[in-house]
Amino acid sequence: MTSPSTVLITGASTGIGAIYADRFARRGHALVLVARDKARLEALATRLREETGAAVDILAADLTQPGDLAAVEARLREDARIETLINNAGAALSGPFIDQPTDDVARLVSLNTTALVRLASAIAPRLAQAGKGAIVNIGSVVGLAPEFGMSVYGATKAFVLFLSQGLSMELAPKGVYVQAVLPAGTRTEIWERAGIDTRAMPDLMGVEELVDAALAGFDRRELVTIPPLHDAARWETLNAARQALIADIRQAQVAQRYRTAA
Ligand SMILES: NC(=O)C1=CN([C@@H]2O[C@H](COP(=O)(O)OP(=O)(O)OC[C@H]3O[C@@H](n4cnc5c(N)ncnc54)[C@H](OP(=O)(O)O)[C@@H]3O)[C@@H](O)[C@H]2O)C=CC1
Numbered sequence: 001m002t003s004p005s006t007v008l009i010t011g012a013s014t015g016i017g018a019i020y021a022d023r024f025a026r027r028g029h030a031l032v033l034v035a036r037d038k039a040r041l042e043a044l045a046t047r048l049r050e051e052t053g054a055a056v057d058i059l060a061a062d063l064t065q066p067g068d069l070a071a072v073e074a075r076l077r078e079d080a081r082i083e084t085l086i087n088n089a090g091a092a093l094s095g096p097f098i099d100q101p102t103d104d105v106a107r108l109v110s111l112n113t114t115a116l117v118r119l120a121s122a123i124a125p126r127l128a129q130a131g132k133g134a135i136v137n138i139g140s141v142v143g144l145a146p147e148f149g150m151s152v153y154g155a156t157k158a159f160v161l162f163l164s165q166g167l168s169m170e171l172a173p174k175g176v177y178v179q180a181v182l183p184a185g186t187r188t189e190i191w192e193r194a195g196i197d198t199r200a201m202p203d204l205m206g207v208e209e210l211v212d213a214a215l216a217g218f219d220r221r222e223l224v225t226i227p228p229l230h231d232a233a234r235w236e237t238l239n240a241a242r243q244a245l246i247a248d249i250r251q252a253q254v255a256q257r258y259r260t261a262a
């Protein structure tokens, strides 16, 4: 009997990533946990080893630092036991764009998009070669709607969704499953870290409920999993409208509404 594959989870020291670690450990997987806070990673690893018997390795890394990111990429390229990547690490940025320091904007983009795509790029060729494996990218419903007023954060999450859809088209035929998970407001530290007061917000989803729902989509091999969306037809309608728009693009002809010449 083959030993269970290993799951590498970024942003595993708390929040959504820590629950993913708990759930995959209880499913019998070995884990590699990645985040900056080594003490929290070690505490989680110790608990999971004791509670589940899982083999848990930790890899402290700041994914906005090239050297640290390269170390995680190397682990993904070289450790053939890793068959699932949970691309979860991320942060939010509050306030209006003109008030956000440029360095903060760049750091958020670096974590939420550059690190995520580099890690996917590191593991995807090996998974495609093996003809199996999974890449789970954690997006957000905020990436669907500028109306949330989080332009940069939402743009990074739109990137995550688009990347996941594109990678799924490329990798599913090679046996590699790609999932985009789009939570809405979920009760984690992200809010406090971003300086957002949740007391005035509508109730948030519990983080365990979120991850268990995301795993229900994972088990069904769903491409886009939106745990807070109660009418799945809404997503199907949006997708169909997007595809219809593309079908209506006739790139060689200027649309009548833009024709200025008599
Ligand atoms: N909570 C919510 O409402 C929603 C969250 N999401 C997404 O879910 C994902 C997880 O967020 P959530 O659990 O809520 O947030 P948390 O802030 O609770 O956890 C974020 C995790 O990412 C890690 N992390 C943060 N910065 C870095 C970094 N520079 N390098 C490495 N790891 C880092 C943190 O660990 P450490 O500090 O130890 O490095 C922590 O483990 C994110 O991508 C987020 O955008 C999407 C929709 C809704």
Ligand SMILES: N[C@@H](C=O)C(=O)O
Pocket (backbone or CB within 6 Å): 092, 093, 139, 140, 141, 142, 183, 184, 185, 186, 190, 191, 194
């Ligand atoms: N992380 C939340 C916003 O800050 C979200 O994606 O809903």
